[in-house]
Structure formats: structure tokens, C-alpha cells
Amino acid sequence: MDYVLKKTVSSLFTLFVVIVLVFLAFRIIPGNPANIILGVEATPAQVEELEQKLGLDQTLFEQFIHWFKGVLVLDFGESLRFSEPVLSLIHERMGVTFSLAFMAIVITIFVSIPLGIIAANYKGKFLDVLISIGTQIGLAIPSFWMGIILIMIFGLMLHLISVGGYVPWSENPLRAFKALLFPATAIAIPQIAILVRYLRTTMIEQLNFDYVRTAKSKGLKDSTILLKHVLKNALIPVITIAGLNFGAILAGSLVIEQVYALPGFGRMLITAIGDRDFPLVQGMVVMIAIIAITVNLLVDISYRYLDPKIKLK
């Protein structure tokens, strides 16, 4: 309990720091934000109206209290461009990004575990070296370039996918799946590389433990030991790594959505930046931080329940 409490408090503190920093970041804009948003042709009356709407006529502290109270109930104000609450805009776009992230995680786990087992099992041999070279390349290829290459191969040459063909799951699940499969693969590739390297190391570590020797002396087959005992122990850190990289997966989907013209969170964020829609950018950034920090916290806590070694500490 103590551990859970401590972790929760520390996550809340982290979140608070992020909220304060995001608030301050949008207040140190050189010049008057209202002027920047409206451009040079704005009349003084228009500027004044927007200043009031953004709360710029209040003191910094008052502005912060107002903003913070809003964040507590996920009220991030109204988008300047869409004149809609930021939260409902986020809600509309969340589906695509979450589907992408979820599919990327599933692909990552299903591809990494077998590759990790093979690499550990054939340590130092040809297959291991091959996988290790593969992971280095997988880490080095920028996911957005991978995305473009997948479009070139499967779209332009083989005509299997078309960019911009996304429809919501509720309308046509098959088409949604087809539209998301390749972008999710592009996001997954660097994650697979990270996880395979990690799995290989932990599995090789596990192979040196006494319980493996005991199992061997009992006459168990190598494959049984590897799949039943070693993998089970090696999987615990995998959950952590997958969880900790959730932020990276979200960030990856921000860029990939642009490559595949998917109507998700990332595309809206990039457009909002271009439009200088400050409330929208601010709200989306805090929302992503809340999601990433919450996932990290949940992973930390579940990790503790899965791995009894940590309880002792």
C-alpha cells in the first residue's frame, strides 16, 4: 500500500509540474498572444475581445488558478478555430490514435517474443547475429520513412492499401483494420527492436540462474525450460518496457498519422500548431501527458504485483 501511495503521489507531482510548465510556456510567448493569433490586420477591438476570451486581462496567478481548476475536470477551454470545447475535439480524434497505439503494442508483443526467444536460444550463433543486426536497423529507420516505404511497396506497387482510406471501426471494421495495419506496423518496428534486445538480455540472464540448473538436473528438456520457466520470468520486465514506451508509441503515432493522412490526434495537433490555436495545443499536450503518466503509474504498480522480488525491497 505504502508503495502504491508513494508512486501515486510522485506521479501526481510529475503531472503538476507538467501542468505548470505547459501553462508558463504559453505565457512566455514573445508579444501579445492575441495579436499573434489574429495577425497584423486585427482591429484593437478584436484584440481586446480575444484577450478577454483568453483571460489575458487577469493577473498571471488568477489565470493559473482558472486554468488549473479547468484541468482538474478536463476542461481545457475552447478551441479558437473550431469554437468547440477542446475536450470534445480530443474525444472525437482519440479513437484513431488509440487504435493505432493498441495495434502497435499488439504487433510489438507478438513479434518480439518469438524473436527474443530465438535470439536467446541461439546466443552467439548465426540466427542471433542476424536478429541483432535486424534490431539495429529497426532502431535506425525513422518510422515515418518506414511508413512511406510501406506505402510505396504495398500501395503503389502491389495496390494492397490506399492512403486516406480510413473509416471508423463502427462503420466498417475491415476497412479500418486495413487502413491502420501498416501505420501500426511502422510504429511497432522500433519498439520491436527495443523489446527484442531487452528480452534477449533478460532471458540470457535468467538462463544463468540456479533454477535453470535444477530444472536441467531434473532432466527437463531445454525447450521446456526455456518456454515454461525462463520466458515466464523474462516476461515481467517486458510489461514494464511496453508500458514505459507507451509515450513513445503515442508520439510515434503523432507523426505516422501525418504520413497516412489519418484523422487522429496527431493530425489535429499539427494543424492546431499551424493555426496557432493555443488553447487546443495546450489542452492536447496536457491530455497526452495525463495519459502517458497514468499508464506509467499503472505499469509501475502492476509490475510490483507481478514480481515478488520488488516487494522485499
Added chain:
Amino acid sequence: MLKKFNLVTGGAIVLFLILVFIVSFFYVPHNVNQMNIENRLIAPNHNYLLGTDNFGRDVLSRIMKGTQTAFIVGGGSVIIGLLFGILIGTTAGYFGGWMDELLMRMIDALLAFPGILLALILVTIFQPNIEVTVIAIGIMTIPSFSRVIRSGFIKCKQMDFVRAARNFGSSHLRIIFHHILPNTVSSIIVTASLSFSTAILVEAALSYLGLGIQPPDPSWGRMLNEAQGFAKLAPWYTLAPGFMLTLTILGFNLLGDGIRDLHDFSE
């Protein structure tokens, strides 16, 4: 031999890139920014080894100049990360206590934040240009430097040579910079090499989104953005900058890993 594979391959790639970087200051086959619509999207030939882009500019020349952008962004952000990392890592690791707790929580906050978002915020506030890109990516690299230096200090400060120095009455500054910091150099080099490649990757992503390096300056990410629309007509235009980007990231990753392997081996 296999143990040094990473180091040798990484070192060779990095050397090659440095060579291209230096050459690009003195010689590129064609003018980098000169547009010539008549020459647009020419497939690779003996005159244009990697073909031309949609404005008729030579892709090879632009890729060569692109190493300058990559190296400026990589180098600049590593320097920022290193300076702040030394400041934060030393304070946290050497003095410990509440300072350590506070600084590390702030580093956690920075880490919990998907890196590219920070850059996107800065770009929203200031206009996108190379300085903002370098600063944003530099801030992103602070956590890893801080952590590496902090753990180096925590490991070293209990060692006999540091205790001896303290007993002789050495000042904190002297112990920090003269005795402990030199012992963390190898892990700092590893971090620098890995951060360098991350920085180039993030710059490319930002420029691909149109929020990093601005035209007409050549940036590999920006080139990919422009090339995507011509992927069918001019595949070379998409392949060349992406390949260069991958090669650079691969080279610095391998070099970083190789130095780390070497270090672990000697320990």
C-alpha cells in the same frame, strides 16, 4: 572480433559521414538551392547521380548539405544536454538529499513527456527555425545526461580516492570536476553518441511535419516531406534522404553501443 563489430562498423560509418560533412563545405556537384523547372524529377544519371527533385534541384548536393543541418542539430543539442546534464547530475548525485529528490522528480516529469511534444510546444510559441529546433531537442536530451552523470557520482563518491581527497581538505568543486567527473567520461561519451542519433531522428521528424528546418535549407526530413507526394514518379527522391538518415542514426547508435561494450569488457 565480433565483440568489436559494433564499434568498428559504427566508427566507419561515422567517419564516412564526417568526411561528407567536411567535403560539403567545399564541394557539392550542383548548386544546392538553384531551381530549374525544366530539370524536375530527372531519374539518376551520370550528371545527377541521385536524380533531381520537384524543383529541379540536385538530390545528391542537397543530401550532402543536409549533413550540415544534421550535425548542427545533433551537436548543438548534445552540447545543451551535456551542460545542463552536468549541472543537474552533479548537484543531484554529489549533494544528494532533498536536492536530489527534487531534481530527479523534475527529470521524471521531462521523461514522462513524449519528447517530440516538447519540441512541438516550443515551435508553437516561437516560430519554427533551426535555433528553436536545437534548443527543443537539447532540452529533450537533458534527462539521459543527468541520469548517467548522477549515477556515476553516486557510485564514485563513496570510493576511497574521493574520501581521501575530502580528508585532505579538497573543495567540493575540485572533487567534482577534478576527481569524479573524469571517471564518468566514458559513459558520457556513450550517452552523447546515442543522443546525437536521437537528435537527428527527432529533427527529421519535426522537419517532415514542416515544423523544424524551414525551406530552402536542406534537411533530410524536410526532403522526405516534399518527396512523399512524388513517391511514384520519383522513388529515388524518397529513398535517398531516408537512406542517409538511417545510415547516420545507425552509425551513431553502433558507435555508442560499441564504446559501451568496450567499457563493460574492461570492467
